Amino acid sequence: MMQYQNLIPRFLKYVKVETRSDEASNTVPTTQTQVDFLKTLANEMTEIGLADIHVSKPSGYVYATLPANTDKSVPTIGFIAHVDTADFNAHHVNPQIVENYDGHSVIKLDSAGKYQLDPKVFPSLRKYQGQTLITTDGSTLLGSDDKSGVAEIITAMQYLLEHPEIKHGTVKIGLGPDEEIGTGADHFDVADFGADFAYTVDGGPLGQLEYETFNAADGRVHITGTNVHPGDAKDTMVNANQLAIDFHDALPEHDRPEKTAGREGFFHLYKISGDVDTADLGYIIRDHDRERFETRKQLFQGIADRLNDQYGTGTVQVTLKDQYYNMREILEKDMSVVELAKQAMMELGIKPDIAPIRGGTDGSKLSFLGLPTPNIFAGGENMHGRFEYVSEQTMAQATDVILKIIALNLKNNQ
Ligand SMILES: [Zn+2]
Numbered sequence: 258m259m260q261y262q263n264l265i266p267r268f269l270k271y272v273k274v275e276t277r278s279d280e281a282s283n284t285v286p287t288t289q290t291q292v293d294f295l296k297t298l299a300n301e302m303t304e305i306g307l308a309d310i311h312v313s314k315p316s317g318y319v320y321a322t323l324p325a326n327t328d329k330s331v332p333t334i335g336f337i338a339h340v341d342t343a344d345f346n347a348h349h350v351n352p353q354i355v356e357n358y359d360g361h362s363v364i365k366l367d368s369a370g371k372y373q374l375d376p377k378v379f380p381s382l383r384k385y386q387g388q389t390l391i392t393t394d395g396s397t398l399l400g401s402d403d404k405s406g407v408a409e410i411i412t413a414m415q416y417l418l419e420h421p422e423i424k425h426g427t428v429k430i431g432l433g434p435d436e437e438i439g440t441g442a443d444h445f446d447v448a449d450f451g452a453d454f455a456y457t458v459d460g461g462p463l464g465q466l467e468y469e470t471f472n473a474a475d476g477r478v479h480i481t482g483t484n485v486h487p488g489d490a491k492d493t494m495v496n497a498n499q500l501a502i503d504f505h506d507a508l509p510e511h512d513r514p515e516k517t518a519g520r521e522g523f524f525h526l527y528k529i530s531g532d533v534d535t536a537d538l539g540y541i542i543r544d545h546d547r548e549r550f551e552t553r554k555q556l557f558q559g560i561a562d563r564l565n566d567q568y569g570t571g572t573v574q575v576t577l578k579d580q581y582y583n584m585r586e587i588l589e590k591d592m593s594v595v596e597l598a599k600q601a602m603m604e605l606g607i608k609p610d611i612a613p614i615r616g617g618t619d620g621s622k623l624s625f626l627g628l629p630t631p632n633i634f635a636g637g638e639n640m641h642g643r644f645e646y647v648s649e650q651t652m653a654q655a656t657d658v659i660l661k662i663i664a665l666n667l668k669n670n671q
Contacts, residue, residue, distance in 0.1 A: 258605075258653050259660075261412045265649050268391070268408040272350045272400040278341035278435045285444065286317040286341070286434030294340050295319045298407065298432055305415045307430065316444040318433035322451075323414050323425070331426030331670045335455030336413075336659060337619060337630065338406030339436035342398060343641035351394040360386025366395030372643055381462065381638050389649040399645035401637035405652055406458035407432055409635060413659040425663045426670075431455070433619070439580065442619040447628045454594045455630040457620045458659065463651045464602060464610035465634035468588045468595045470621040471522070471543040471614070472550035473580040476557050478504055478538040480531070480573050495568050497536035501529065504538065504573065507560040512553075520545045520613055522553060545583055545613055581617045584624035584631070594629045597669070601661035607654060610634075633658060 276294045279287040286292055299310050299319045307321040325331070355364055360383050364374040372395035376382040393399045410430055417423055429452040435441035436459070460467055482497030505526060512523045522544030530537050542557065544550035554577050561573040588595055602609045620630030636651035 258650060259657055261416065261653055261656055263415060264408055264412045264652055264656060265391075267412060268404060268652065269352055271404040271408060272352055275347050275350070276340050276342055276400070277344075277347045278438045280344075280438045285315060285440075287438065287440075288341070291341055291434040292317065295432060295434065298340070298411070302411065302414070302430070305411070306418045307414055313446045313449045316433060316441070316446060318431050318445060320450055321414075321430040323417060323428040323430070325425065325427040326421060327424040327426065327667065329426070329667065329671060331667050332453040333427040333429060333451060334663060334666055335429040335431055335450060335452030335628070335630075336410045337431040337433065337455050337457045337623070338410055338459060338635070339403045339433050339441055339619065340407060341434050341437050341441070342400045342404075343402065343437045345398040345642050347397055347400060350397045350400055352399065353392045353394055355390040355392060358382070358385050358388055358390050360384075364390070364392060366393055366643065371395065374644060374646065379639060379644065384462075385648050388651075390646050391649065392646040393643050395643050398640075398642055399637070399647065401635070401645055401647040402640040403436065403459045403635060405637055405647055405655065406635035409652060409656045409659060410458055413656050413663075416656070416660060417663070423664070425667055428663060429455070436619050439617070442622040445619075445623060445626060445628075447623070447626050450628065452628060455620075455623065455628055456598060456662070457618050457630055457632045458635050458655065459618060460632045460634040461637055461640065462610070463634055463636070463654060464607050466595070466598050466602065466609045466611050466631065467614045467618065468611075468631040469545060469585040469613035470581070470583050470617045471545055472547055472582045473617055474542040474550070474554055475578045475580055476524075476540040476542050476554070477576040478540070478561065478573060479576075480504070480536040480538075481571065482533050482535060484533045494533070495572065496533050498531045498533060500564060500568070500573060501531050501536040501538055504560055504564065507563075508556075518615075522546070522549060524553065524557070542577075543615070545585075547583065547586060581621040582625055584618075584621045584629075587624040588629055588631060591629070595631050597662055597665060598631060598633055598658070601658050601665055604665070605654065605657050605661055607658065
């Protein structure tokens with residue numbers, strides 16, 4: 258593992274800037290704090306000597322280029338990270354540093370000790386014996402997701418700019434907004450980016466390498482009832498609430514997030530509201546397998562059709578919208594992108610940890626836009642809340658992996 262002087266100061270500076278995204282906003286990016294932070298990153302990338310730094314419209318991503326310093330023709334690699342943080346308090350992030358963690362003590366986050374990182378609750382802590390951990394103070398998330406990725410990418414670029422004797426092909430950087438609310442990559446301009454393939458540096462612990470995500474759809478159900486006086490309701494009333502219950506009951510009982518793992522898909526009822534007149538259900542539908550995913554959507558629509566046969570056309574209206582697809586469908590056509598990351602980790606003595614994600618990444622969309630983009634680790638643990646933490650050593654190792662991927666890309670193509 259190499260020492261990078263600027264990596265941790267850079268990360269600590271980034272996490273103190275509030276950059277939460279906002280699902281309710283209609284602007285792109287969804288919050289001004291992200292726009293401002295992306296501007297400071299653009300300035301920083303200018304200062305360290307990257308080229309062609311610009312905001313790509315309409316996505317709001319900031320793109321930068323590390324020009325090749327070799328005549329050899331090698332594919333152009335991209336590295337991508339997101340600047341927004343998850344749906345949790347991110348005001349006044351106050352990172353705490355635990356040096357030389359012993360691997361078994363309880364770490365108090367706030368001074369009162371109300372929130373703690375306890376290895377009995379979070380066994381992952383045991384892996385970090387002897388390492389330096391960065392935690393929250395219990396009142397906010399940390400934002401290691403994905404400011405670790407941002408800091409690692411920029412630090413790797415700085416390293417190459419300071420070591421011109423290390424030869425490399427062209428490298429493209431993309432730092433973007435709104436990943437956490439699932440819209441950031443929607444408007445990504447692949448042609449403007451100009452890479453042949455890319456990696457999101459947005460994974461969790463050491464070794465994580467992901468190229469398989471869910472196929473994902475959003476399913477809305479709108480039910481229109483017939484509201485009459487309950488006393489005279491016989492054979493007349495259609496209670497929208499009751500139909501909502503009937504609809505949900507018709508879905509397979511075990512295909513729920515709380516009852517599934519691994520490659521098992523689900524229907525997740527995330528929103529419900531209603532009265533006798535109308536009722537609304539909000540679902541997300543997930544499956545790694547494309548065929549099973551399509552079958553799930555048919556089943557969903559089929560329940561509505563059956564209820565409509567019974568209660569009249571238009572009683573139950575279903576709207577299904579695909580959100581993203583399993584990037585494996587694209588990547589398995591040419592596994593060299595995944596193999597390159599695997600090889601880089603193995604040459605650095607890091608064991609690749611490959612598992613299907615029960616979610617999506619920006620890469621799920623980018624891969625289908627023509628930019629194959631698996632996800633590699635950035636280091637964070639317990640992401641999206643106050644128990645988030647990251648090890649300084651893992652962040653240095655993630656930076657090592659970025660540099661190794663770039664080096665192997667040249668070596669493998671000679
Ligand atoms: Zn992330």
